[in-house]
Amino acid sequence: MNDAGAVVDELAERIRAAAAARTPLEIRGGGTKAFYGNPPAGEPFPTTGLAGAVAYEPSELVVTVRAGTPLAELEALLASRDQMLAFEPPHFGAGATVGGCVAAGLAGPRRASAGFAYGGVRDFVLGAKLLDGRGRTLSFGGTVMKNVAGYDVSRALAGSLGVLGVILEVSLKVLPRPPVETTLVFEFDEATALARACAWGARPLPISATAWHDGCLRLRLSGAPAAVGAARRVLGGEAISTPADASYWRQLREQQLPFFAGATALWRVAVPPTAPPLEFGDATLIEWGGAQRWVRTAAPAERVRERVARLGGHATLFRAQDRSSGAFTPLAPALLAIHRRLKAEFDPAGVLNPGRLYAEF
């Protein structure tokens, strides 16, 4: 067991030295998401020395863990008390860490839901400790559900890809595991699947995930036995057995389904759920009730982004050999100016994951 305080001091010292020498650092947890975002550059800066749960109070629905804690370890700890991370984060590899999970800000199938019950990573972040580019340890938020003191910086760290600082520790809201889960399968074409997913989402049904590809809509129901049973009767469809359905959603989350194999660029398209079928790309897989669409296409980035923008959304080049066009949709000038100023405040020397989010900072 290492002394967390000493580890933080060491990391802070290294950041100060790097800032003085203007040496870029590549913040690295398990390295499982290095493919995501713009290519990392700089000297490796591992966070794996910061491991372990700091506090877990199941009756508070809160867990506080150090950033380098393996995600699998955290999930096992929560499962031991019948709880879970409700945003169902992808691991993309055995070494995934909690810090990397929050910094990447990626949520899995459970993000889709009619009510608030589930959501994205930021919806479950309650507090965080951050080591900024000046080597200062900052403490945002806390471990309580309701807290309006100070700006909500800890939520903004979800998806920040380390550009504001190194996440040291994070407090997450957790939820009870639903007692029952079942998956229904429907044979629908794309347009029908989109229309049904939206219509069902507007009704009080315990839908916890949707996925459509290859002419097949899968719907996961989660909740109390009575609620899931009643929803099954309302929805019809064919139920698939529990072990098979659990492994399907895991393979979807981890991008291990055949759809994700192959060398053609993979785009993550985020649109309003009511957007029509995209009508471009070689293949599409639709999640989150229509709001997240995975598209395989070799089309130029500008063309993809332009078409998605017309639908009111944005497109991320998720996996590709060539990321030179930028992983993320460019920011409007006014927003880019705010981003640059934030970067300059938190990391004046620009040494923490420079360029990882946008080439400009």
Place this chain on the structure above:
Amino acid sequence: MATAHDGRTAGHDSRRELLDGLRALLGAARVLVEPEDTRPYECDGLTLFRQLPMAVVLPESEGEIVAIVALCRRLQVPVVPRGAGTGLSGGALPRGDGVLLSTAKLDRLLALDPLARTATVQPGVRNLAISEAAAAHGLLYAPDPSSQVACTIGGNVAENSGGVHCLKYGLTVHNVLRVRGVTMDGEIVELGGHAPDAPGLDLLALAIGSEGMLLVVTEVTVRLVPVPQFARCIVASFPDVESAGNAVAALIAAGLVPAGLEMLDRAAARLVEPHAKAGYDLDAAAVLLCESDGTPVEVEEEIARMSAVLREAGATRLQVSRDEAERQRFWAGRKNAFPAAGRAAPAYYCMDGTIPRRHLGAMLKSIQALEAKYDLRVPNVFHAGDGNLHPLILFDDADPDSVRRAEALGDEILAECVRLGGTVTGEHGVGVEKLDAACAQFDADTLDAFRSIKRAFDPTGLLNPGKAIPTLHRCAELGRLRVSGGVPPFPDLPRF
């Protein structure tokens, strides 16, 4: 680079230039200058602090807001945004050298999409009006602060408002998808969006709860959720406050997430019962309200599980609402707590700390000890499900010693909240009221980081300066929600 605004006052000429400029933009009728016209804007729901602004402006469009901001920036005049003015921490307190910008006239519902389950509204639309408009589609906007008949969505965004259903349905930050607004630079920015996970940093999370210091909100897109078909409420009696606190923990530990989970101690129950006739057990040390919503079959199953856990945790009596009228009556008691406190004493302070739920019982014991120490009564109502406390310190505002004791008692409660790992404000905001308390909660580096965020959005430092984030040298003693003669500024609004 401009420095933060430091309270300089506009000279006579620039004041005239400002007023002429504002009238040219809006016409004289929407620029209020005379004290009898600006008086209604001198404070928000926190009446202890009052200040007449140099002018009140009532823009009707985003374009007008851009023009107002540009003029104020050129003349270096601070701008304080205001929604309905129902806030409880002085976030909308005007400045004598500044312009108060009311968003009340931007009150149109722009779009409601039942399939995408979103509503896009201007900032002056009332919280409840969104749910009323969505009801035809079987949808609602979930955050329901007690002032929801009057408070507006722009103010809700500024304060990250909660409500009694937060535990299950989340806060404003969980239910707002997109905010459009004007920064003090005069730029129009869109944060979040109709599609999930807008590119770049999550600036929407920073803007929500920023107390009007980062941008003037001009448009908000909210997420709507299906209206639950059915709800029932349990009122459980407990022989001591600790077992009631432990029952809250036991419910959560059992995997239950009630739609509402509220607690009143005996003093609060006795205070409200004569008026609300809720049927609470007045011999119990504490009563817990525990609500389940969903489909009828789901609710029956959940009520049975909740009842078992509550009994196991030591509840001596359980009443389960038999119909909607009874459920409303159970809630009427809880919702009457603030007015009842107003009737019970010349004045009261409402505290707003949050603590980890497991400390609820111990916290109530500490408050009981403080009642004896300061010789004051403190009935307690809690949003127990999320650990948010509203102790109501009853005192006599005509008696300086009583005022002093009430302030000292309140300080001890907030200090205890921080000590237990909680926060000095769960939902009312820091505003001007809790600047000192915020000093106690955050270290110097973290406060400095907050100022970094302010500078990144507002390099001029002119937008609502001096709120929410204390300066390091700030130490003046500040007050709390103080209500004189039992008549708060919005006497008809429920407060819970």
